[in-house]
Amino acid sequence: MTIIPEKMKGVYLTGYGGYDKLEYREDIPVPKPKPGEVLVKISAAAVNNTDINTRIGWYSKNVRTATDAGGAGGFQADVKEDGSWLGQPLSFPRIQGADSCGRIVAVGAGVDESRIGERVIIRNVQEMPTSGRGLECFTHGSECDGTFCEYTTACSEEVFSLNSDLSDEELAVLPCAYATANNLICRAGVNKNDRVLVTGASGGVGSALVQLVKARDALVIGVCDHGKEDLLKRCGADEIIFRDEDYIERLGEMSVDVVLDMVAGSSWPQLLKILKKGGKLGMCGAIAGPIVDFDVRDMYLKDLSFFGTTYQTRDSMLQLIDFAEQGKIHPIIARVFPLKDIVEAQKAFLSKKHVGKIVLKISEG
Template sequence: MKAFVMEAGHFKSKDMPEPQAQKGEVVVKIRDAGINRRDLGLLKRYGDNPEALIIGSDAAGVVESLGEEVTGFAVGDEVIINPALRWETNSDAPPAGFDILGMPDHGTFAEKIAISAEQLEKKPAHLTWEEAGGLVLPALTGYRALFTKGQLKQGDTLFIPGAGSGVATFLIQFAKNVGATVIVTSRSEEKRKRALEIGADMAIPTDSDWEKELEGQTIDLVIDSVGGATFNRSLEVLKKGGRIVIFGATTADNVDFNLRSFFYGQYQLFGSTMGSREELRDMIKHIEQYKTHPIVDRAFDLEQAHEAFDYLADGKQFGKVVLRVSE
């Protein structure tokens, strides 16, 4: 079968053996798979390992065959794959053994995958294949950051530095679904315009004076994945006693901030990553209740995976970038 792999220090397209369902597993024929920033950084971690590893975390497809003792699914079922491995119930942090599909396990950038039936959920009927293929990792990340950690509620004001990522688009949509006000930033005028089109109430330039732009606004919650470039600026506009959730650090892993100002301001700082199966099922109920459609920026064929990676690395996207794997 066709696949996109890491092998001997390179990303490459390669024919790989078709998987077989073992006890408790299901073989899924992949229709569409979502690319995430996590995928871009895997090569550094995998190094020069000569064994080909299929990458990719997100996907949607059709059940092709069942292993022994699988219940709850049948051949022909339309499903989405949960890439959060071995994290069943909501907890303060992931349990020991938690990992993300796509390394060290074979991932979703292939025509088929064999995976534990516990990692499957029924595809929401209102979603297209492209929408479903790139859903879970960014939507689950956003849902946990927004509701489990951030405790967003109706009437709150949410501030999101950076408006174009897949997670950011879900944050905007989910927050508006529950009646919050949403303010975003972006260097791109086009991305600010798109953010307003999908529900953001205000979109300001990233390089503007945030305190001046947000004069009169009360920011209850900041969700930031940019990292060092925006952390202190986010704290400056957050209300006293407000909450800030960090789920990524695309600019810098380390940041200095004034502890005295922090504790006098009574700020609340949370880390977040991915989410449990319990939260995933809550997220699916949410998008079904509000008929939320993920924002898909562009879809590439599997054979164009290199081009898709370059596109995502350049930060050109607004929403999800998806690979079309099969018809």
């Protein structure tokens, strides 16, 4: 029988701003599962853009620059009451963390006790009870406390067990980065033999996209910085374009079936030029800046389809788990930090010198 303590280690986000808003504590009350919920002991949790975006208030419509512009100090006065990704005020203190792997150690009323002991991941973008399996959702670690702590609670239906040889650190990157990637691929409709361009391909979502596109037998062109190309090719990229190159010059106009983008920024107009007629653009981020130069003629004269995604369907999550259990994906872990070093982990994340994911070790599984 697992002994559950009264207090736990964790990190509070105390407000919008810089690294000083991250407060490591060892006296946070351990939450108790409500009816329909489970209590999960977290072994590992990954760092994601959404953690930093929320901390710095980047989701506020007053912020119009790249995420790294406010990564260290936040955007201060530019952030109003719309700093969360839902465009609503965020409640502080908040325990962040959208990604994790752990084990169920207790259950609330109405949940079968046989779930205790399951190795699990928690879907980070969760349906609201009134959504009717629709798009109304919230993020674990934003609208409720997340996984940058030793114990967290979640609705039992949103906690998925899996049987995989992957380590806890590797599984910890699935709920946010890999689930975002797989849902984007599903939404945009990548088909066998499609030629697919992935921007930001060396990052967490990008490297996941490369692997998951290859799992569908499509051809992948990865965009990355110099020095990262070899590892990206080992992920499955068939071709490499460097971030400072001209996409049109390298690939030619109307040469790509699908573009999967989480970067946006100044190079975004080129993406519309390289898409074939009837091509598809899927987007799940804008780390290089959310405001782009958009000539609408590039869209309608070529019959392009645009897809944005945040919500992740249950079917997409189940498919991702199936890929993991079959050994079809192999998450790349760049570095592992102890939870108390979360500031150093976020600094490493923002440096963009790594390939793959940066993970926090929370506790022994």
